Amino acid sequence: MTVEKLITDHIDIWSSALQTRSTAGRGSNGKIDLYGIKKLRELILELAVRGKLVPQDPNDEPASELLKRIAAEKAELVKQGKIKKQKPLPEISEGEKPFELPEGWEWVRLGFITNYGECDKAEPTDADADTWIVELEDIEKSTSRLLNRVTFSERPFKSSKNKFNKNDVLYGKLRPYLDKVLVADDSGVCTTEIIPIKVYGNILPGYLRLLLKSPRFIAYANESTHGMNLPRLGTDKAINAVVELTAISEQLRIVNKVDELMSLCDQLEQQSLTSLEAHQQLVETLLAMLTDSQNAEELAENWARISQHFDTLFTTEASIDVLKQTILQLAVMGKLVPQDPNDEPASELLKRIEQEKAQLVKEGKIKKQKPLPLINDDEKPYELPEGWETVYMQDISELITDGTHQTPKYTESGRPFVSAQCVKPFKFMPENCRFVSEDDYQQYIKNRKPELNDILLSRVGAGIGESAVIDSDLEFAIYVSTGLIKPMKRNINSHYLVLWLNSPIGREFSSKYTYGKGVSQGNLNLSLIRSFLVSLPPRLEQERIVSRVNELFSICDILKSRLQSAQQTQLHLADALTDAALN
Template sequence: MTVEKLITDHIDIWSSALQTRSTAGRGSNGKIDLYGIKKLRELILELAVRGKLVPQDSNDEPASELLKRIAAEKAELVKQGKIKKQKPLPEISEDEKPFELPVGWECARLGNTVAIIRGITFPANEKHREPSEGKIACLRTANIQDNIEWDDLLYVSKSFVKRSEQFAEKGDIVMSMANSRELVGKVAYIYDIPTGEATFGGFLSVIRPYGVNASYLMSVLRSPNIKSILIDSSSQTTNIANISLEKLNPLVISVPPIGEQNRIVSKLEELMSLCDQLEQQSLTSLDAHQQLVETLLATLTDSQNAEELAENWARISQHFDALFTTEASIDALKQTILQLAVMGKLVPQDPNDEPASELLKRIEQEKAQLVKEGKIKKHPPVEPLGEPALLPRSWLNIVVQDFADIRLGSTPDRSEKKYWNGDIPWVSSGEVANEVILDTKEKITPEGFKNSSTSMIPTGSLLMAIIGQGKTRGQTAILGIDACTNQNVAAFVFNQVLVEPEYVWIWAKSKYLSHRGDGHGGAQPALNGKKVRSFIFPLAPIKEQQRIVSEVKRLNDICDTLQSRLQSAQQTQLHLADALTDAALN
């Protein structure tokens, strides 16, 4: 089977094998990893370096002759003092040959076919962002992407370039020698040097081919088998993996005749272009699908009345299985359910319900009594924070401090061992992650509790992280236990008979992005107690709150079922892509 046929016959598998990444990226589907197309690219590279991509030609000069010429050229360059003489590398044993080679191919040590040159070193205070007299552009690991990125360079004194071979040349392959495990060994090709002259830093090496087609060698270094060998041979210190010249020079690579190298490179360009088209079509299709989903879901939140909402929901229901087929579309559905819930559009109003205005009076009476008893503080009125929603007549826009007492915790002195490892649960902001909290990573002692300003928060209270890295700020959780918190968590304490805790949680999750945006500050924006007390809150009649919670649970169960089916289907597609790859190689 030709590779083209392998691609076209199984195009549905390559296109539909998707994985969800944790980090965001391009477009609305930045969290989608096109796993099938990635596997296809890897397969094409692996077929190329095993001699299975293009047919062999018996008229080609065998690779053994090419290797003799390379050895002679390197010996001459050593004689002229242009490159250093390297230590002889050991002969390649049969065990080191990773697969059977076609006739005319040879295995060779990388160091015998290229010059490998380590980059320059210089003090940290010698890095400059702008070019100037006597300075030279210096590539670093950040510049080594799929191609060299020349728009974010450092400049260093030319005096740090000790040998002429440390000047970058067109046709060089630059390798990242120190990086994360995922990125170590990454290579990029120098097609041109837009700065005129350039060098490269100590975490990089230049691989300078002699007689081998540099594009073919790039394919070798990017092939899954070689990448795996490089990563496994690297030494690991904290989060950085290092590849040494001692590991790189003896690396065993497959060398075809030069004529076949050129044919392989031509075929690779053709097939990788096909992969590019397939990738672009997949991304365009995913983005179009997500836009359609979001447009249709927006008709629900924009519905002016119950009849229009029912009509819009019926339209979506007809195409449910076709619409909610990705993680992003199911997430959008979940978010829409939350928004409808707090807009009063998820369940019908019941004229027999006690209206929110009467409910608020009861809440205010109770709060006034608690203030009188000194159990909570009285706060002055606040300016509402957020956009007031257009609500049903039986609802009210209030602010959080109208129904909840907001309490910030604290951290007992870490240097006092007697304050820690007790039995009082203590919640940090990192644990506030859209879950019900039933236990905590750390616990404090009664002495630690007494000697800090934290307070005991009752079960059922809502917690909100008001500061934290990444997604943390604005995230919420429900307490499933009595616990105290640190100073980076705001606890909503309220009468759970008058206000349903899970309804408050639904509101908080529906406003996550809005609440995050209300955080201000320097490097780590933060919310504070006053801002949290000022958030606008849609108070619904208590019976309607309970109906909303019940309906959100029902709909979330449907979403979870969709998600489970999707994950199962995705796993099947991933296994199919892996099986197809293995079958093609073996």
């Protein structure tokens, strides 16, 4: 089977094998990784350097003759004083040969066919305004495309660089950039983390590039790196790397075929990305119709329209996440469950809360809160159903505070000490907490003791605005990175309030009231949390909303679980197809 046939016959496997990349930091919205196409690119490179990509020509000169010419060429260069005599490289043992090569191919050490590690230095005084300056960031990972071409006038440098000439192979020796390999189409200078490599014996630079980008060489380079902070491939390890060599004529056929097949992969990748983007746009547009519905009748019609295509719409993790956000938004707008005219209106609820607060102040259990200005109609985010009220967060909470501002002294064990990393949407995760001593704990909990059914709100970092109900009797102290909201629990369902905080409108308030964005991690202003404008339903409707959201989220989780299972199957198929092609 030709590689073209391998691609076209199994196009569905290559394009449908997707993986959601986990993002650095908090949150769950990873980007889609086109795993199948990535595996296909790796397969093409692996077949290329194993001599399985193009047929061999019996008329080609064997690689052994090429090696003789390289030895003669290097001897002459030593004689002319252009290079130093190289210390003999060790013989390649049978154990170093991972597979059998085709007739006419040879295993060879990289240091024999290249000048790896030998290059001239360039100082700022050696460059002129038009000198090409290459940094690792200019080369795209995986594809090795040149992303930016920058000159000295645009990006002057002050420390030494490596010089390179046209047709040198530029190799990024720094992990995780070991697959950044570029054939220079002009001369210039590059960061010392990029090694310019010249080849001997008229070996094609494009063929050396394929050798360095092959999965086997990348695996070797990764295993051979040293250094903790910025691990890099050492020169000795690189020189002694064992690589595959074939005749110049076959090198040319291989490079041309790889370029042709990689172009097919580019097209397949672009089609997949375009399809994914269009799908996500369609999902978001259709779900927006739900939140834009003017009344219950229109909402029912729009939902019926969407539910007919449920199986084709919610086929990615991103689309299911958007569905969840839509459910939350409908919930806090009063559109998720029908209103019951027999419910006591929220206005009566607020009167009881006010009386309860007054009694708590009288008993010295809470401090009297400074009243906030009246909410006018222009400030209300959207129109609410009959019986609902727009209220300040302060109006329905007995206390809104944060954790200790003291720098903690952590201990191996002791009292649990919770920070923002223990809070994700709807999830309180005390298992992620650290510990402090008993003495520090007693200092930290003064006036801010978290209790069952209180609410924790993340105030710093990437997860600002994420909140969860404390669902255990665990006694713990909290850090300044975490906000603490104590709702008036007799009349307010904590789970409804967390539902509101995690909804798009709640997260919008958190974002709007975050200071320092772009300068540091940002910090959600504590005093402004008190002025969040919360949509408050009657007490009984709060219960119905929480119950309905839990029910729908459970369906979403089942959908996501099935999707992940199907994705794993597709990944295994792509792996199996790759193994079958190689073996």
